[in-house]
Amino acid sequence: MTLTALTGATAGTLWLTSSSVDASDVPSRGVPVEAAMKPVRTDGTAVVQIMAHPDDDLFFMNPDTAQSIRSGNSLASVYLTAGESDGVNARRDDAHKPKPDKAAYAEARQNGIRAAYAEMATGNRTSPWDRTAIPTEGGGLAELDTLRAKPQISLVWVQLREAGSISGDRPHSLHGLWDGRIGSLDSQRAAGTPVRQDFSYTKEQVVDTVAGLLERFRPTFVRMQDPTPGRDAGSGKYADHQDHMYGARFAQAALARYAEVPGRPAFGVQNYLGYFTGGLPHTLDRKSFGEKLHTLKTYAWTDHTDYCEDPAGCGDRKVAARPAGHGWAQSVRYTRGSSTSWVQRGGDGSLWAFSVLDGRLAVWRKPVGAASAWSGPTMTAGTGLDAGVTSARLPDGRIAVFATRTTLGESAEQYRRDVVTSVQATVGGAFGPWRSLGTPERDDRTSTSDISAPAVTVDARGHVTVYVRDGRYRLTSTAQRADGGWSPWRSLGGHDIHGDPVAATDAHGRGYVFAATPKTVLAWTQRTPGGPLTGPVATGLPPTTLSLSVGPDGDEGDGVRLWFRAPGSGDVRSARFAGSGLASPVTELTGGVAGWGPVSGGEGLVAARSRSGGLATAQPGGAGKKPWTLSAPLFSGAPSGIGGGEAAGTGGVATIGLDGRLNWTPSRR
Structure with missing residues (x-):
């Protein structure tokens, strides 16, 4: 890009002029463009x-978004489409x-987001x-908004055209672009955007x-x-908006x-469930839900006062009719990284x-x-891993790690x-190359590759069995054979299973x-060691938030x-x-702690995410006591706790911070 002149500056913005317009130049004279890419x-x-x-962030990622804002760290939210819909900014009952004015409606939605984040x-x-x-x-150009009072908070508007339908056939969309049905996707600029010229992107250019x-x-x-949100079991339609699904694939x-x-810097990833979460048990406590709903009402411009002085409107009036969505505001639910079995003690007593950082396995050792202190992380070979891993100790003391992996391929x-x-x-040694156990899914189109994270059992003979929820919401398994190979995936039954098995x-x-x-909760059990797994058995447990963890009863x-x-x-x-059965x-x-996500428990130590996003730990015992100890740092995925066993004083709980670092809290006994 060649910049031919710089003229004038207002509010920290440099105004660029350009003598020509092409794919590598700045379009249009008088367009405000930031001069430095810092x-x-x-x-x-x-x-x-x-x-x-x-x-999408306010419905499906909050309260995590608000917690990051409160932390004072850098947060940038990127919106791929303009969200222009039909261009009518009104409640159904207005x-x-x-x-209809798609540019104005896109601008109103931007105004609502800016107001929500500012608040x-x-x-x-x-x-x-x-x-x-x-x-x-x-x-092309994108719009960058920086909050003047908190410049570490940014919004980026890519402003591509949206599909305009949850699952309908709309080739001119991120879906059509990903599948190669169209060669490029046009922009939909908001009415007040500083981006002054239309553009279009190919699939490669969106990734770029x-x-x-x-x-x-x-x-x-x-x-x-x-x-990979799956499909509705009845209709076969996508369980989420096609823009959500294919926007996430572009992000991948x-x-x-x-x-x-x-x-x-090394980076971790967290995925969030979309529309489907509305039909599942709610994860948020009343206070967290109230705070999330308040932010959504700000975005939805429910008071309908002209506080922004913009003819396009100050928020999204379509949402004003139902600011909680279809049960979406009452929950936040992760679709990757929920395992609590990612800390393991090796045969030599080390931890x-x-x-998963950068799509690769990161390994720490204590x-x-x-x-003794933790060292690491050591990054192993092999890319494409999804967030979250499960580990298991084999009878000879070696450790096996299990994960899911995404292969993007050269074509859709x-x-x-x-x-x-x-x-x-060897015990305490390096990890070998990744070996594929396949998938219970026939192909991506059938169930959008919607498989859960794996759960694992290892018997005294070293017999390993891996369990995965498939795209039809059933439990499936594969077992290691005597020759080291793996059996074909088979269904173990169950119905309407969600989340990850444990x-x-x-x-x-x-x-x-x-x-x-x-x-x-459904259960599958062995009546005798090494015997057949029977089930599913009705446990009689009440509804849960679907996030489970299990361990030996200490x-x-x-x-x-x-x-x-x-x-x-x-x-x-x-x-x-x-x-x-239930025993x-x-x-x-006692002294319950509100929060969401899996709970890591066992050997006298319990760890969970608190409603503020930090770690809550407890060592149960003592009637009437409040056992929970809270710490502030935010973390990704789920905590993983491990008892000291015979090595007294070596137990504790681990989390992975949003900075990619391992945090360790030793147990007190």
Whole structure:
């Protein structure tokens, strides 16, 4: 790009003029364009959120978004489409509706987002923003908004055309562009944007644009929507908006490209469930829901006062009719990274922790001894891993790691996800190459590659079985054969299963597998060690928020303890199972802590995410006590706790911070 002249500056914006217009030049005389491509971020943690539409973050990522804003760290939210819909900014029941104007409606939605973010950051929805046009790596321009009072908060508007239908056949969309049905997708500029000329992007240019934004903001953590949301079991339609799904696939492709950039910080990724979460048990407590709904009402411009003085409108009046959405505001739900089994003790007594950074396995190690320190991370070979891993210790003391992996392929037809494993060559040694266990799915088009994270059982003979929820919401499994190969995937039944299954083995060597439905929890059990797995068995448990964890029961030893949360409060509860059934009533920890996501429990130590996004730990015991200890740092995925066992003083709980670092809290006993 050649800049021919710089003239004038207002509010920190430089106005560029250009003598020509092409894919590598700045379009249009008098367009405000930022002169320098300097990252706008604070030291340490930097979060980038990538969404298809304005409000996807407020419905599906909040309260996480608000927590990042409160942390004071860098946050950049990227919106791929303008969200122009039919151009009518009105409630369905409004008596007088404005004429369709897609540019004005896109501008109103931007105004609503700016107001919502300003209010979350400063308490004042009118706190001003600086709006600037920036060149993209795709050859066009995007709008960059910076909150003047909190310049570490940015909004980026790519302003591509939206599909205009949840699942209808709309070739001129991100979906059509990804599949190759169209060669390029046009822009839809908002009425007040500083981007003054239309443009269009090819598939490659969209990937270039998003990868360039990632390079600009240099995130340590990326939030994005679910690229494999599945299909509705009845109608066969996508379970989420097609823009959400294919926008997330563009984000995946951009992240894979960005991962190759030298010198950038390591980054983690978190995916969020979209529309489907509205029909599942609510995860948020009343206070968290109220705060989230307040932000949505600000975005929706529910008071309908002209506080922004913009003829386009100050928010999204379509949302004003139902600011909670279709049950979306009552929950936040992750679709990757919910395993609590990512810390493991090796056969030599050392501790190992695993995460996914840059799409690769990151490994930390803590030698034997309470005073020893963690080292790492060491990055293993192999890319494309999805967030979150599960680990298991084999009878000979080696550790095996299990994950899912996404293969983007050269064409849309080659997109797929499979289950993979990597095993230590020796006790305490390096991990071998990833081996694919395949997938229970026939192809991507059938169920959008919608498989859960794996759960694993290992019996006393070293017999390994892996369990995955498939796209038809059933439990499936594959088992390792004597020759080291793996059996074909087979269905174990179950119906309407959501979230990730969990599995454990008790002290007698009996395996247990649990999977949640919206109404209860199903169980599969072994009556004898090494015997056949029977089920599903109705546990009789009440509805949960679907996030489960399970481990050997440290108190009784002859069973396992299942940990879960109560809908609508996030209170932590547990139940003990032995043999084929419930062995004790459901119990709730005293001094309950509201929050969401899985609970890591076992050997006298319990860890969970609190409603403020930090870590809550407890060592249950003592009637009437409040056992929870809270810490502030935000973290990704789920905590993973491990008891000291015979090595007293070496237990604790681990989290992965939004800066990609391992945090370790030793247990007190």
